[in-house]
Amino acid sequence: MEHIRRRWLFCLVVFAMAAGISAGLSFRGDLAGTGLGQGVGLALLGGLPLFAVGSLLGAMGGPGEERMGVVPGTPIAAPAVFGFSLGFLVTGSLLIPNAAPHTLYLFSLVVLSAGALLQGAVLDARVEVGVLESRSGRDGxxxxxxxxxxxxxxxxxxxLAGGRIRGAQEAEGGPGRMWEVATLLACTAxxxxxxxxxxxxxxxxxxxxxxxxxxPGARFQVVEESQALVEMAQAHFSGMDAADHGEAGVGESxxxxxxxxxxxPLSAPEDxxxxxxxxxxxxQALPSLGGVPFFRDADWRFLHESLEFGGSxxxxxxxxxxxxxSGAFGEWMRKGSEWFDEVMVYREDRAPSEPRLLPEIGVEPEFxxxxxxxxxxxWPxxxxGFRLQPSPGS
Incomplete structure (x- = not known):
């Protein structure tokens, strides 16, 4: 949205300059009657302000060259042009006969400033999405x-893989999915x-x-079915290349x-x-049935046998x-409780209306x-931002 902000600034500068030129021509009426004065007035008091407003509307109504690859949003060109035309009509029929030209430009400057502040507030609450890379995979x-x-x-x-969130990373390199943040904090505390x-x-x-x-020194095994997904993660997410040595900068990468x-994911390794x-x-990487991850008894057995005593x-x-x-998830967790000593549910503690960067999985808080x-x-x-939920009967 930076290109729209630049056009707002351009409009404000143009109308402020037009107000100053109009006031100057009012004091020097002899200049306004000359051919040069009329040409400058037509260009700077008419053509340039209209061009500035048209440039702003064009940026608001289309993606523009610098936004190629950005996911299209809601089209606003038609409402924007209609609003501008209505405002132009009201200004021309009501204000022009009753006010000096420089007053009109100052009034327009105030209106544009209010519009810029209003759109800035709207853009701050809206997620801007750009596509860095896209491939076709087996799952979509x-x-x-x-x-x-x-x-x-x-x-x-x-x-994303087939519309499912398979990973998210903050700009500084930390996990972007909140359940991963909670797992990291709880496991390293x-x-x-x-x-x-x-x-x-x-x-x-x-x-x-x-x-x-x-x-440092810990070893991790990652099981992933899609090689293309791993390649994309290595290309765009930090921490997966051999040059990353962690915070200390020494030791193994x-x-x-x-x-x-x-x-x-649920296949047993050779060892x-x-x-x-x-x-x-x-x-998100597992098949689901009715919105619930699909687990066979063999899957639960594999997970139980792969987890050491005292593990999580x-x-x-x-x-x-x-x-x-309750419902299908409750049945799924009760099935898991047959294989493990304890089952704990952590539910996200957030307001449903809170703006989120991740695509919405559902309207309800995650867990x-x-x-x-x-x-x-x-665990705490x-x-x-996740709170332990009391289990039934506790």
């Missing part, structure tokens, strides 16, 4: 977007960081790379500690004896739900689930 379109919000220009890169972790469907590598920065295996203190499952398994990327313990084995460390009741 793969797309990397840059999303920006607010006058401070908070920026987020989002990786109080020196309880895991020495290894398994990320199922974690092809973006954002959470794994962020955890690798926080836990993050990539050297991230082993990527291309396979179905089935591996056990992990932490397993993170991105449910986090399942995120779940759609919003007002009551996670993630933590499954544990006996001896697992306790509130972490990164």
């Amino acid at each position: 379109e793969l797309r990397v977007e840059r999303r920006m919000l607010g006058s401070s220009r908070r920026e987020l890169k989002v990786l 109080d020196g309880a960081a895991p020495g290894s972790a398994l990320f199922l469907g974690g092809g973006s590598g954002v959470l794994a790379a962020a955890m690798a920065r926080q836990v 993050i990539q050297a500690r991230l082993a990527v295996r291309f396979d179905e 089935s004896d591996l056990r992990f203190p932490l397993i993170v499952v991105d449910c 398994m986090v399942m995120g990327g779940l759609p919003g739900s007002e009551a996670p313990w 993630f689930v933590r499954f544990t084995k006996p001896g697992a460390a306790a 009741l509130v972490v990164a």
Whole structure:
């Protein structure tokens, strides 16, 4: 939206200059009667202001060359032209016969200033989306977007596969999905960081790379079915290249500690004896049935056997739900409780009207689930905007 802001500024400067020239010609009436004065007046008091307003309307109504690749928004060209024409008609029929020319330009300057402030407030609350790369994949379109919000220009890169959010990263390199932020904070608090972790469907590598920065020497295994998705993540997300050595700048690179295996997320590895203190499952990478992740008994068994004693398994990327313990999700979690010692639900604590950079999964706040084995460390009741929900009967 920077090009629109520049055109607003151009309009304000042009109308301020026109007001000054008009006032000057009023004091020097002899200049206004000459051919040169009439030509300058026609150009600077008529043509240039109209050109400035037309340039602004054109920028508001179309993407423009510098916005190629931006996801189209709501068309506003027709309403903008109608509003401008109505304002021009009202100004010409009511104000021009009763006011000096420089007064009209000052009035127009005030109106334009108010319009610029109003549109600035609207743009600050609207997410701007730009497409960085797009490919065709087995599960639909793969797309990397840059999303920006607010006058401070908070920026987020989002990786989508078939409309599902498969990864998001803040401008400074941290996770962009809030359930990943909560998992990172809870797992690395109080020196309880895991020495290894398994990320199922974690092809973006954002959470794994962020955890690798926080836990030097730890090793992580990422299982992802789509090689194209991993390639796009490596091209656009920081932390996945060999040159990234973490905060200390020494030791093994993050990539050297991230082993990527291309396979179905819930498939057993060749070395089935591996056990992990932490397993993170991105449910956006899994098939779903009725909006609920589809798990067979063999899948639950694989997850149970892959988690070591005292470990935690986090399942995120779940759609919003007002009551996670009820309905299909409740049945799904009760099935998981047959395999794990404890099931904890963390629900997002936010207002439904709060502006968000991520594409909406649903109108209800999201949640993630933590499954544990006996001896697992306790997590806080509130972490990164998520609050622990009481289980039925507690």
